[in-house]
Amino acid sequence: MDTVTQMEKLFAPTSVAIIGASGREGSIGYSLVANLLSGGFKGEVFPINPRYDSVYDKKCYDSIKDLPIVPDLTLLAVPADVSNDTIKEACEHGCRMFINIASGFAEVGRRDLEWDMKELLEEYGARMLGPNVFGVYSAKASMNATFGPSVVKPGNVGLISQSGALGVALMGKTVTEGIGLSAVVSLGNKADISECEALEYLGNDDITDVIFLYLEGSKDGRRFMDIAKKVSMKKPIIAIKSGSSARGALAAASHTGSLAGSDKIFSAALKQAGVLRALNLEDGFGWLRAMAEVPIPDMEGVVIVTNGGGIGVISSDSAERYGVRLLDDTEMLEEIFRPTMPSYGSTKNPIDITGQGKNKEYEMALDIALEDDRIPAIVGLYCQTATGDPTEIADAAISSIKKAEKMKPIVFSMVGGKGIAESIAKLNMAGIPSYASPDGAMSAMGALYKRFRRLKVEDEEPEEFDMDLDMIRGIIKKTWDTGMSSLTEDDCNLILKEAGLSFPKSNIAKDLEEAKKVANEIGYPVVMKILSPDILHKTEFGGVRLDLEDDEELEVAYESIMASVRNRFQNARVNGVMITEMVKDCTEMILGFSQDPSFGPVIMFGMGGIYVEILQDVSFRVAPVSKLEITGMIREISSYPILAGARGKNLRDIDALADAISRISYLSTHVPEIVELDINPLMAMDQGKGCLVVDSRMTIRGEAK
Amino acid sequence: MKKLIITSTRTHAGKTTIGAGIALNSNMKCGYFKPLGDKPVYTKKTLLDRDTEVFNEWLGLDIDPNDCCIGFEHEKVSSSCKLTGADETLKERFANISEGKELMIIESGRNYTFGSSLCMDADSLGNTFGGDIILVAQGDARLVIDKVIAATKVFRSTDSKLAGVIVNKLKDEDRPMLDDEIIPALEEQDIDYLGYVPHAMELEKAKASLVVEKLHAKLVAGAGGLDKQIQKVMVGALSADAALRMPAFQNEGKMLITGGDRVDLILVSLAEDTAGIILTNNVLPHPRILSKADQLNVPVMSVPMDTYTTAKMVEHIVAELMPTDEDKKDLIKGLVKDNIMLDKIL
Known part of the structure; x- marks a missing residue:
């Protein structure tokens, strides 16, 4: 069955x-x-x-x-x-x-x-x-x-x-x-x-x-x-x-x-x-x-009809918070609403029929808003006045809805004391979603628009890549068989290179003389890192020196690394140093994933560098992620304007970042033996120049669950 | 010019303490030379030896610390000496920094044999400069006697002049060992005994600033308290209630190692007498907690390692004399004056 x-x-x-x-x-x-x-x-x-x-x-x-x-x-x-x-x-x-x-x-x-x-x-x-x-x-x-x-x-x-x-x-x-x-x-x-x-x-x-x-x-x-x-x-x-x-x-x-x-x-x-x-x-x-009572909007643009400037402004603020776009074609709004209101009323959105506006004015304004095809959705607001009767306003709104040929997305809010609760209940029973606060009404309208946007976007398939997955699994198995659950930097880099990620220029040097030669071939400035299978926390043990600009600085850095390491690890195996191009003029990002017991691989992307834990400006998605989702991930972080060239800064290579996320997503779903990956920093270069992996860590398990 | 070559039977025996103590009590115009550095400090792309900074500050020297030290690694030192040879390089550097001095303290590498392949071990330095060698010994009686006799054989084989032996960091309970075993053994071998320096806890204690430096930690609050001395290191694994019931937790100068999410423990340990808090796994607490640490001058530092790795690293940190340690300077001067036969040395 x-x-x-x-x-x-x-x-x-x-x-x-x-x-x-x-x-x-x-x-x-x-x-x-x-x-x-x-x-x-x-x-x-x-x-x-x-x-x-x-x-x-x-x-x-x-x-x-x-x-x-x-x-x-x-x-x-x-x-x-x-x-x-x-x-x-x-x-x-x-x-x-x-x-x-x-x-x-x-x-x-x-x-x-x-x-x-x-x-x-x-x-x-x-x-x-x-x-x-x-x-x-x-x-x-x-x-x-x-x-x-x-x-x-x-x-x-x-x-x-x-x-x-x-x-x-x-x-x-x-x-x-x-x-x-x-x-x-x-x-x-x-x-x-x-x-x-x-x-x-x-x-x-x-x-x-x-x-x-x-x-x-x-x-x-x-x-x-x-x-x-x-x-x-x-x-x-x-x-x-x-x-x-x-x-x-x-x-x-x-x-x-x-x-x-x-x-x-x-x-x-x-x-x-x-x-x-x-x-x-x-x-x-x-x-x-x-959602249960009114249709989903079919285009962007909301009109607020109110009798009070104050709640109108509160609603405008709420609209921004909930991603509701207000109609702002003032000429069109003037043409539509002027006949329905006193001369001193405002036709700028929010449409303010003023405190003098009674049930008749409300009904006229709502009639025309429901009738005119240029108005996709309506938020009606009522602020209780000394002379107004909220029940009559509710009746006017119900009457408008009944007359309308086509139901539109409409929500209502009534604020005040005596008779307000009853009027809200009356509207609700009549199928007009009504709320005790303008914020509640706008929040509901925001949800309707989220739904509208969701339906507008067609789902995409995640990208496929040609990676040698057997080779990657081989590296992982070899490490796991030696009793290690973390890959060495070399192995980690090998896997990420196979996944199609780019790295700064680098080479290994066995001694100081060779380090100078390599640095001159790559071109200063460079970064120097100790190469030792016995030292995992390189930075913490003084095994990394940055921004070395000439042979002299390289010499001092080399000596300082060796002295620091020898002081702490007298028996450590030192295989030389890695000389890497110093990447400058870029934005430090973080990209990685972890295996969640319930959802499987979850991708993380955001601002990287040494302050990643402090800033916590990251977005998450469950893998695999489509290009559309990736764009959302990138745009979702608060620092996105920095990538997009805020304050005259250079635009970063967002396409390259998206490609890197897509590749990591593919890797995470196809090699579940990788439990965690952290690429930090991933250097976002200027547009067209790609993004480069500078440091990464990978944790593995023997067999994928 | 008087030249004293200070060497030791083992690493961390206290050469700098003895050298500085003698210089501070000498009333002479002193200089300092340490051809092989062993306490590297890398800042702003330059590499200095911490001890040269200490001598510069304590003795009011105005020499470039780079001149005091030829290098730290054999590869680098041999490359520096390639042109003129070790002997000439040493003499050239020494001539530069000893000009106008009445007493030169020359400190060897980690122990009396370190630097032999570069001809910069204690014996070679004695031969090159012709000064008196002072051997600093530390440890239990058998170890001290064995090492001192072995070193003396080396010095005597090349006619270096061993002025005598100083036993350092001697605990009160070990006094009988000194009187009954070490001194008689030295006399039997015809080795001069120059006195001892009693063990002083204050000299063994590191400051929060040294922990920040050695762990390459991010200081996230409490910079004003970096000079606090660490009396006790604790790993914060208990609940706050249980920790408060531990006598050790009440200690002045405690340093706590814990995760940034252990807000309960961090809060109860935030007191003016706390020497520092190390937050592991890069997890940071609420900014209000950090503000409180700033107010109380409790250094809070963040490291990416887990608590176990961090604790192991902290355990390996050996207190070093710092240029700003005025209190230690006075203590050392007094200890050396009271316990060392300075008239025999100077």
Whole structure:
């Protein structure tokens, strides 16, 4: 049975059994039966508990074996200790899809129970959601198989939550906020079914238009990312990923026994997959409302219609923060809006109908904004006045929307006291996403535009390169076989040269006389480095001298290196020195990757040099990265203007940097034996002159996992 | 002109301490010559020997430290002596820097044999300059006696003049060893005993600035405290609570080695009496913590190595006399005056 068919049994079963059903009101076993029956589930419901004849007026069976049919879905509401025996019995009866409500597994340290459970499921080819979940709601099947709220508003939002408590709370919130749900899945400990299957199913689900995801970590980040990438091209995914702070990650790890990967990596992966990451619930719900109710814009340009200059300015600031571009064709705006407002009103965006503007003026302004094709999206603002009635303004906005031939991306914000909350609720119920702050409205508009831009950009395939991968693996194996996990500088350089990266001119010299000869051949200034297999931290032991400009300076540097090294390592093997061209007039960058246990190779690029840890101006992407992603990585760092020639400086060779990133991305995915690579500094030269590897470190492992 | 060739039975026996102590007590116009450098300081593309800087500062000399030292590495020194030969090169340099001096302190390389292949070992220097050799010995009795007798055989075989032996860094508990074993053994061999210098903890302690230099560390805060002496080095692996309960953690002059993410430990160790904090793996704490370190003059330095490697490197740092060590200068002068038979030497 394929995954999609299996998931149909979870989301659209024709029969449901509840093992552990209870006649005691308020218990989980009771709530599951009550919610299923009162929620209008059309299929058959089989409560099972030998202690009851009936539950919620429904016949209760002694055992799964007594059921007249094999149920599509079996809910388990039994204690953790008997959970596996119950699953085994049900599997023997033919059950193949379970929701395990019980807690007391990995989240409290009982991983052994979960491992046994997983083995059992594999043995019978069965699937299970949970344990430690509150259930599943599916609008398609009118099935509320949860012990959460009994009343759920059906709609187009799919909700996936790793946290049970938060999931129940979010379900409740959608009811009060008037947001309709197509499905709710509680992931719990993810012993079997994870966010990947849930996301894939809702991605293909016809009645789900938006997916809202609460995650604490992902055990298979790479698979999640691949699925999210595909789904996000079809429908928006909004995610809240907790554990962004060190303390949050700790709480998340102990909460469900999940792995909370590095937040920077997770954030990069979400971005690459086209998932909109909200940093808090307020933003997340705000975006969700907008995505669920209004269309995605089809071109850039927003008009703000306001009755107050102050909130207009606040919104303009927010627009910049959330990447919302305001329409600025003043002549066009004058032509469109002048007839709708008093002579002293402003037609410069924000369109200010002034404090005198009442419901009539709002309606006129919104009518024309909705009607005119030159206006792609609208943010309506209302600042409560002494004489105005917010309910009337809400009615005016609703009236405008009803009259409009075509719905446009529109969000609203109302600020004030009496009547404001009711008016916001009224607008929301009418399908106009409304917020208590202008910032919330603009944040939602920003999310709509992120989605618009995501859909505009076509995904690209990562570049392929011709590298001698066997030769590279050979170098790694040779080092690993000698018991080392770090490559020597020579071996590291050999691999990077094979990967197609460029280096400054350099050569080896056995003694001082040869060093002078080599330096003169390369041309001063040069860098001198000790060559010794016994000294790893060359700089820290005085084994590197920079910017040597003539024979005399070279002589002094040579002596100082030898003296420093001999003082500290009297028995070190010294094979001579490496003389390298001193690269000047460039920008020091850092490029590297590390193998993340959940996502695999993750590429890092940013400002390099000795202050890399202090500046932390770096961007991350999960490999492999396409040219498009690479451009994003380069532009994302705060120091990008320096590469782009800020303040009259020379433009650096950004194409060469992009090529280097692409090659390193290829290397990282094709040679997983390389655990970590750090190229620092990678010298970005002037445009057309490339980029050069000056120093690098590589950590390896014997066999790729 | 009086010429004293100071050499030793082993590396780090204290040649510079003895040479400087004699010069400071001599009331003579002194000069310093160290043909083979062994404490390289590379700054602004020049290479100097630290000891020449110390003598320059302490004795108010105005000679170029480059003239005091021919080189550090055999390859370089032999190349410098290629034209005129070692003997002539030494004499030429010596003539330049000894002009107008009444006492010249000539310090050998690491020990009395170092530089033999260049004819710059202690015995060769004695022959070249014709001065008195002072042999500085340090270690346990058997080692001192063996090494001194071996060195004396060398000096006597070439008619170099051994003025006598000074035992350095002698701990109080080793006094009986000196009186009962070393001095009688020297007398038996007809070797003059010139006195001893007692062990002084203050001379063994490095300063935070030396750690920055030796580790090639990035100083990220607390530059005002670089002159603090390190009394105790600790690796910060415990929790802050547990560390605070350790008596060693209360020590004045402690230097802590820990990761920059150990904010708890860094915060509790930030006190005026802390000699320094070494942050490993290049992880830096919040800027506010660094500001606090600046306020308290606690040097905070960052290194790329892990804590284990860093601790090993710090362990190998040997305290060196620095030109700015005025307190050590006075201490050395007093110790030499009180314990060495200066009348026999000068």
